[in-house]
Amino acid sequence: MSEGAEPKAAPPWHARPPARALAVVLTIAGLAYALTFFRGLQEIVAPVFLALNFYIVVYPVQRLLTKRGVPGAIGACVSVVLVLLMILAFFGLTAWSIAELVILIPSYGSELVATYHSLMSMLSDLGVTSNLLEAQLRQFNVRSILDAITPLLTNISLGAGLLTTVIMAVFFVAMDSMGVGMRMGMLRDAKPSLAQALGGFATGVRRYWVVATIFGLIVAILDVVALAIIDVPLVWVWGVLAFLTNYIPNIGFVIGLIPPALLALVDSGWQSALWVIVAYCVLNFVIQAIIQPKFTGESVGVTPLVSFLSLLFWVWVLGWLGALLALPATLLVKALLVDADPKARWVNILLASDPKTAHTPVH
Numbered sequence: 527m528s529e530g531a532e533p534k535a536a537p538p539w540h541a542r543p544p545a546r547a548l549a550v551v552l553t554i555a556g557l558a559y560a561l562t563f564f565r566g567l568q569e570i571v572a573p574v575f576l577a578l579n580f581y582i583v584v585y586p587v588q589r590l591l592t593k594r595g596v597p598g599a600i601g602a603c604v605s606v607v608l609v610l611l612m613i614l615a616f617f618g619l620t621a622w623s624i625a626e627l628v629i630l631i632p633s634y635g636s637e638l639v640a641t642y643h644s645l646m647s648m649l650s651d652l653g654v655t656s657n658l659l660e661a662q663l664r665q666f667n668v669r670s671i672l673d674a675i676t677p678l679l680t681n682i683s684l685g686a687g688l689l690t691t692v693i694m695a696v697f698f699v700a701m702d703s704m705g706v707g708m709r710m711g712m713l714r715d716a717k718p719s720l721a722q723a724l725g726g727f728a729t730g731v732r733r734y735w736v737v738a739t740i741f742g743l744i745v746a747i748l749d750v751v752a753l754a755i756i757d758v759p760l761v762w763v764w765g766v767l768a769f770l771t772n773y774i775p776n777i778g779f780v781i782g783l784i785p786p787a788l789l790a791l792v793d794s795g796w797q798s799a800l801w802v803i804v805a806y807c808v809l810n811f812v813i814q815a816i817i818q819p820k821f822t823g824e825s826v827g828v829t830p831l832v833s834f835l836s837l838l839f840w841v842w843v844l845g846w847l848g849a850l851l852a853l854p855a856t857l858l859v860k861a862l863l864v865d866a867d868p869k870a871r872w873v874n875i876l877l878a879s880d881p882k883t884a885h886t887p888v889h
């Protein structure tokens with residue numbers, strides 16, 4: 527260094543390696559604590575977030591009514607009624623399909639026992655013989671099936687508590703919705719990137735639910751037609767199941783496939799079960815994997831791996847409702863942590879299903 531040269535200024539303390547490492551550790555610890563906190567409150571957080579999703583879907587109706595001179599309170603009441611109808615339809619169809627299934631199972635008692643014995647004999651022919659298999663064969667009966675699944679299908683108190691929380695949350699969201707336009711305008715002036723990110727989240731969530739509902743209906747109708755041709759009992763129950771499970775990314779169609787395939791196996795043999803599997807795989811793959819993503823757009827589209835990991839993650843955090851809310855919850859986190867920060871938008875290159883649509887920071 528020459529005598530006239532000034533010494534180079536040291537970086538500030540927060541930019542030095544030890545401080546940056548400490549900041550990273552504290553951030554990770556804070557996120558871990560937040561996730562543990564939300565996981566402990568999943569019975570509250572999940573229903574409230576579900577109610578928020580429902581309200582986001584119907585909010586354009588309220589905004590249209592307000593623009594046409596309808597008082598804000600009346601517009602909010604209309605939105606609440608629409609959300610309650612959606613909730614009634616969702617939980618009503620679920621309860622009906624479960625009731626039909628519980629009523630049907632006892633009538634197939636002998637067929638279930640015969641199918642079970644046949645499967646166990648097949649395992650025995652393959653060399654899987656043991657005292658445990660023989661004990662299972664002796665203990666198996668249709669009552670054991672009912673005893674196993676009835677507590678899961680008839681937990682009325684859990685469903686009633688969930689429904690009450692969702693409905694209460696809808697009313698409180700409606701009360702706040704009358705001032706959301708003003709608040710978003712103020713937020714655009716104070717934090718334009720955050721306002722844009724939240725607006726993109728609302729648009730993406732609305733598009734996701736609308737598109738998933740439309741294609742769920744299409745899949746359900748086609749599945750009902752296919753099951754009717756194969757002559758599987760309870761085709762409308764399986765259609766409702768296919769419609770509801772369409773909201774679960776990646777593995778939803780597998781959940782909707784297993785019950786009708788098993789019933790076809792018990793009722794008509796393995797050929798019918800095979801045809802059910804083929805029909806579901808073809809219809810669901812073509813519609814859900816090829817056609818539906820073209821309508822969701824880049825505001826919703828994430829890579830299949832991200833979608834699957836988000837499903838596992840949000841089921842762990844939010845419980846079974848996390849299967850329905852996985853993609854909306856991922857969109858919210860992405861909006862707050864990625865889209866709202868111009869320096870972090872490069873992460874969309876790794877998350878978006880089409881990397882060409884990812885927004886990179888403007889230099």
